[in-house]
Amino acid sequence: MTEPLPLADRVAKDIRDLLITGALAPGQRLSEAAFSERLDISRNSLREAFRLLTKDGLLRHEANRGVFVSVPSTDSIIDIYRVRRMLECGALRQAWPKHPAVAVMRGAVEHARKQHDLADWREVGSANMKFHAAVVDLSDSSRLSDFYARVAAELRLSFGLLKDPEQLHSPFVDMNAQILELVEKGEVVEAASQMELYLNLSERTVLKALERIAR
Amino acid sequence: MTEPLPLADRVAKDIRDLLITGALAPGQRLSEAAFSERLDISRNSLREAFRLLTKDGLLRHEANRGVFVSVPSTDSIIDIYRVRRMLECGALRQAWPKHPAVAVMRGAVEHARKQHDLADWREVGSANMKFHAAVVDLSDSSRLSDFYARVAAELRLSFGLLKDPEQLHSPFVDMNAQILELVEKGEVVEAASQMELYLNLSERTVLKALERIAR
DNA sequence: GCATATTTGTCCGTATGTATA
DNA sequence: CTATACATACGGACAAATATG
Numbered sequence: 488m489t490e491p492l493p494l495a496d497r498v499a500k501d502i503r504d505l506l507i508t509g510a511l512a513p514g515q516r517l518s519e520a521a522f523s524e525r526l527d528i529s530r531n532s533l534r535e536a537f538r539l540l541t542k543d544g545l546l547r548h549e550a551n552r553g554v555f556v557s558v559p560s561t562d563s564i565i566d567i568y569r570v571r572r573m574l575e576c577g578a579l580r581q582a583w584p585k586h587p588a589v590a591v592m593r594g595a596v597e598h599a600r601k602q603h604d605l606a607d608w609r610e611v612g613s614a615n616m617k618f619h620a621a622v623v624d625l626s627d628s629s630r631l632s633d634f635y636a637r638v639a640a641e642l643r644l645s646f647g648l649l650k651d652p653e654q655l656h657s658p659f660v661d662m663n664a665q666i667l668e669l670v671e672k673g674e675v676v677e678a679a680s681q682m683e684l685y686l687n688l689s690e691r692t693v694l695k696a697l698e699r700i701a702r
Numbered sequence: 703m704t705e706p707l708p709l710a711d712r713v714a715k716d717i718r719d720l721l722i723t724g725a726l727a728p729g730q731r732l733s734e735a736a737f738s739e740r741l742d743i744s745r746n747s748l749r750e751a752f753r754l755l756t757k758d759g760l761l762r763h764e765a766n767r768g769v770f771v772s773v774p775s776t777d778s779i780i781d782i783y784r785v786r787r788m789l790e791c792g793a794l795r796q797a798w799p800k801h802p803a804v805a806v807m808r809g810a811v812e813h814a815r816k817q818h819d820l821a822d823w824r825e826v827g828s829a830n831m832k833f834h835a836a837v838v839d840l841s842d843s844s845r846l847s848d849f850y851a852r853v854a855a856e857l858r859l860s861f862g863l864l865k866d867p868e869q870l871h872s873p874f875v876d877m878n879a880q881i882l883e884l885v886e887k888g889e890v891v892e893a894a895s896q897m898e899l900y901l902n903l904s905e906r907t908v909l910k911a912l913e914r915i916a917r
Numbered sequence: 918g919c920a921t922a923t924t925t926g927t928c929c930g931t932a933t934g935t936a937t938a
Numbered sequence: 939c940t941a942t943a944c945a946t947a948c949g950g951a952c953a954a955a956t957a958t959g
Contacts, residue, residue: 493765494927495753519945529928531746534946538710538750542757544845550708551935551945569843573792628784630759634849709947734925744948749926766925766955 495535498528502536506545506556507640509647513558517546544641559645561694567642568690571619572683574635578625579679582670588624592667595621599660612646612656618663622682642693649696659689710750713743717751721760721771722855724862728773732761759856774860776909783905785853786834787898793840794894797885806836807882814875827861827871833878837897864911874904 505511523533537554540546546554557563582589599614616639623635649655662685669678720726738748752769755761761769772778797804814829831854838850864870877900884893 493763493925520943530945531749531929532927534746535750535753538753539757542754548708553945566843566845569841570845573789573841573843573846577788577792626784626788628781628788630781630785630853631788638845708945735923745925746949747947767957768925 494528494532495539498526498532498536499539501526502540503543503545503640506540507643507647511556513556513644513648515556517554517556519553543637545644557641557644559641559648559697561697563641564645564690564693564697567638568686570635570638572686574626574631575619575622575686576679576682578623578631579666579670579675579682582625582675582678584671584673584675586625586627588621589667589670591621591624592618592663592670596660596664596667599663603657603660608652608656611660612652615656615659615663616643618667622666645693645697648700649693651696655692655696659685662688709743709747710754713741713747713751714754716741717755718758718760718855721755722858722862726771728771728859728863730771732769732771734768758852760859772856772859774856774863774912776912778856779860779905779908779912782853782857783901785850787901789841789846789850790834790837790901791894791897793838793846794881794885794890794897797840797890797893799886799888799890801840801842803836803839804882804885806839807833807878807885810836811875811879811882814878818872818875823867823871826875827867830871830874830878831858833882837881860908860912863915864908866911870907870911874900877903 502511511517517537519530519533523530526533537546537548541548541554545557547557548554595614595618599611599618602608602610602614620632620635620639624632626632646652646655662681666678666681666685669675669681717726726732732752734745734748738745741748752761752763756763756769760772762772763769810829810833814826814833817823817825817829835847835850835854839847841847861867861870877896881893881896881900884890884896
């Protein structure tokens with residue numbers, strides 16, 4: 488009773504985890520033969536999983552050359568932050584203070600603060616992303632939430648390139664708390680413009696860090 | 703030099719066309735054996751194409767039962783219009799009157815008017831959808847544009863259920879023209895709220911028509 | 918409720934074309 | 939330029955799940 492999912496879906500999820508944890512480096516080529524043997528599945532099933540992940544933007548398919556882990560570019564970062572501004576600010580602007588997602592936001596903020604004190608930056612980052620996913624959930628649209636999850640996974644691919652995740656997430660915990668407070672008070676327009684500040688700052692941080700890596 | 707695309711991608715596109723033209727009815731089951739023979743491809747390749755279309759929401763995959771053409775529900779319509787309000791109104795609110803997409807919008811409006819006079823309602827509908835896709839293009843985000851295209855295809859599946867496309871698209875041509883005019887004058891906030899009216903009206907029209915079909 | 922036929926899920930072998938050392 | 943490695947695509951096979959009579 489515990490395997491309702493098609494193999495391709497399970498494999499896609501496994502590979503997705505490998506990608507966002509950084510076990511697979513951007514630009515790396517994924518050989519069908521080698522990978523299907525490593526995961527102990529057939530090439531056909533692996534190819535189905537590859538199609539799914541390509542649709543998610545995590546893998547790139549080059550004709551007759553195979554699939555590669557996507558390499559985050561400056562352009563893709565800029566594009567992703569345009570998406571985030573649209574979805575997150577838009578969700579806040581029409582938010583309802585008693586929406587169930589607000590409780591999730593609060594839980595994420597509290598968890599982030601706890602992990603921040605413990606200096607567990609990885610967990611701070613996870614809580615951070617959970618907060619922003621909850622913001623999009625305020626829109627009550629499963630399609631928007633799914634789309635955001637996909638874009639967030641792509642962004643996490645970029646984070647994997649960066650060292651020093653403390654710089655990346657730590658300063659933003661308080662900003663999330665402030666946004667949450669505004670939402671709870673019903674000052675949703677203020678919350679939205681605060682979020683815009685957040686995203687602009689975050690975008691600059693990521694671009695700067697990425698630029699430093701690219702020499 | 704004319705076949706750069708993988709077979710699965712080409713097949714997915716072919717099936718997508720069959721879906722939005724109504725050649726395949728919602729709820730219909732797509733047998734792997736029958737369909738692979740009809741399209742003259744192997745089952746494996748067809749399964750890859752199915753994965754892509756499932757990701758697009760056009761097909762549904764039921765475990766060990768096969769794939770079916772998605773059946774548009776009231777919930778999905780409501781969800782899709784939430785997406786449209788978020789993307790289209792958001793794009794207009796930050797639009798720039800000299801953006802290249804504005805020219806596309808104008809072309810779509812003019813074309814719709816011409817086809818409207820010729821009573822070619824199918825073309826009116828196509829021009830209508832092109833107009834709104836161009837609106838999203840104002841955001842300058844390829845991810846948002848792709849996402850919108852995917853949702854629009856899903857919506858078109860619902861339109862296929864409806865007869866009388868005149869009722870569906872005809873009254874909206876003038877509203878598009880008005881929105882375009884506002885954008886060209888730089889009154890983007892007005893354009894956005896006009897778009898919200900448009901979408902609310904369109905949503906109600908589709909839901910009403912769908913409800914009538916469901917008895 | 919049961920036996921049977923159909924269909925999906927998954928794997929393997931292999932031929933062909935393309936890219937690269 | 940040749941040789942090799944690999945992706946692409948096909949067809950066949952069989953078990954498991956499902957639908958059918």
